[in-house]
Amino acid sequence: MASDGGARGRTRVAVAGVALSDCGRVDDATPYALHAQAARRALADAGLDRRVVDGFASAGLGTLAPVEVAEYLGLRPTWVDSTSVGGSTWEVMAAHAADAIAAGHARAVLLVYGSTARADVRAGRRTGDLSFGTGGPLQFEAPYGHTLIAKYAMAARRHMIEHGTTIEQLAQVAVQARANAALNPQAMFRDPITVDDVLSGPMIADPFTRLHCCIRSDGGAAVLLVAEELARDCRTAPVWVLGTGEHVSHAAMSEWPDFTVSPAAVSGRLAFERAGVRPEEVDFAEIYDAFTYMTLVTLEDLGFCGKGEGGAFVERGRLLVRGGQLPVNTDGGGLSAQHPGMRGLFLLVEAVRQLRGEAGERQVRSPAGRLPRLGVASGTGGWFCSSGTVVLGR
DSSP states (O other): OOOHHHHTTOOOEEEEEEEEOSOBOOTTOOHHHHHHHHHHHHHHHHTOOGGGOOEEEOOSSSTTHHHHHHHHTTOOOSEEEOOOOGGGHHHHHHHHHHHHHHTTSOSEEEEEEEEOHHHHHHHTOOOOOTTOOSSGGGGGTGGGTOOHHHHHHHHHHHHHHHHOOOHHHHHHHHHHHHHHHTTOTTOSOOSOOOHHHHHTSOEEETTEEGGGBOOOOBEEEEEEEEEHHHHTTSSSOOEEEEEEEEEEOOSSGGGOSOTTOOTHHHHHHHHHHHHTOOGGGOSEEEEOOSBHHHHHHHHHHTTSSOTTOHHHHTSTTTTOTTTOSSOBSTTOHHHHTOOSSOOHHHHHHHHHHHHHTOOGGGOOOOTTOOOOOEEEEEEEETTTTEEEEEEEEO
16 A cells, blocks of 8 residues: 555655653653663664664754754754644654655654653652743633643533533543553553542542543653665564644634544544545554543544544443454553653554554454554644644555
8 A cells, every 4th residue: 555655656654663761660761861762772673773864853852852862862863853742743743754754855764752751750850831831822821720631621521511422431441541551561550440440539620530631651762764765674564654644723722613623633634535544444543642532532533433422432342452343542552551741652653563563462453363454643732732643554
């Protein structure tokens, strides 16, 4: 199956290497060290030397993120990207990198992220401010005390009112994410939970109790994208970038036209159109899940079910690796596996591992034992402010 770039006669783009740094509880490393560890592992995974890397993308660390981190890694790239749009940053960066490679502006682009968000809190160090500042349009909402989680909670409540989505259905997202995490030895939380466990937890922002919310962890990730000609020299079988899409929606909640429609409705449509595939052909999905509602509404907006049908869609184990019709967040997601700040790059790592058949106990297979052929990674940034979607295939 040709990618959009291939259909236009441009160079096809493959993911050649993926890796995570040490994740979970990492008290003795700096964010730079986690970047470096993930980068080294991704290059080793591809079987390539760092000297082939001529493109670099990074965000979230330092004043000049791609410059400072590239220097730390000993890289001198001729193409860089520091796009920062929240949790969807890495899917958007992957799209930009794929376009650059397809156009011949780079041959090998390394995307790297690392954060010690959990360790910083434990040590009393100041961490990143998620308010995104209070100048500009956000100054009109700041007096009302809107927190990041409250904005997601407001959106979830709107969906419940308009479409009859129940809190039990939202809880199912957390329960199934934990069941998938139980199959992942690197997940922070693996003990089973029930819907009652989710509902009985301490209230954080109505309607979200604690288990509706992502965990806080340390960790890093890296993804290496390469031109087709370079993919032939790699240790691993290529996973092709078939189509990408990106979209930004709003910053101020007052400018969001519909709390029940996320920007994935646009980024997903573009990615599927450019890949030349339909949602029903996809074998699994990796979806940004800082909160349970993110998973549910993104499934709707990517076209896996109709608008307002997300609640019914997530019931009866549909998202499970074992026995689910559409396994979602196969590593346990941000709700159970790891969430060090911006989790979008972790979605791409897990998607590639699934397509290669390297996911161990959590490996997705058809009833006949077939490995997945198509996967989707979709990241969301801010409070549904941005979205990036990538369709990948073997």
